[in-house]
Amino acid sequence: AMLAGINDRPGSRRTSVRRIGVPALAGAVGLLVGTYAGRHLGAVALTLVLTGLGLVAGCVSAVGPVASGAGTQLLVTAAVGAGMPLPDPGWRSVLAFLAGAGWLLLLRLVLPTPTSVTGDLRLDFRFDGERAAVADVYEAVAALLDAVGTEHAVARRAALTAALDHAQDALA
Incomplete structure (x- = not known):
């Protein structure tokens, strides 16, 4: 959930779904690719895979701010997956990553946001931001x-x- 939380910005709840969800999905793909590449490839092949992912992430990042977050998540999680082998299968790490991002997104959508200087909470937050x-x-x-x-x-x-x-x- 920590990596997904990096992409949470002020704004409406509708945009937060895209700002958190898209990079989280890209991060899950990066984690999956990195985990399996780190386990099954040699150093040269792993370097080529991470270089290719870096190229893809850079191209995607040029599209816009949400895509930039997605490209960054893709590359960072691939490096983490390749560099930190876990005893569990790679798909479990991906599910845990997505569960954390989903939890953050659920909290972002359900909980009201403090909106005034006085500290009161607005209960009607359908149009928050x-x-x-x-x-x-x-x-x-x-x-x-x-x-x-x-x-x-x-x-x-x-x-x-x-x-x-x-x-x-x-x-x-």
Whole structure:
């Protein structure tokens, strides 16, 4: 669950499924390949397999932030699987890895998120992160309108772009 938790970012619950789930699946594949390659291949062949996985991970990482997490998980778990032989079969390690990621994802989807400075919990968390992201866009638009004709306009426009990108990720 620790490796899956690295990919948990602020945002909506819908996007957290993709941000946690896709890299976890890639990590499971990497763990499976690394475990079996570490057990059954020699040093040269293992190096070639890990090099090939590194190439695949690098290509996948160029697609976007979720794919980048997936590529990283693929390569890291393959190296861990190859370098840390366990007495259990490789598929058991993969199932344990997926169970940990599934547990983290379940907790992320079910538990409410603290949302205010005062520390109270919002019980209606169906749109967790989405409302805040849209509100941030409106605030950034207002800040940009206030900065029209000043030296702060360029920085405020960049802040609006960042807020729009975050809102698009939250609503996707």
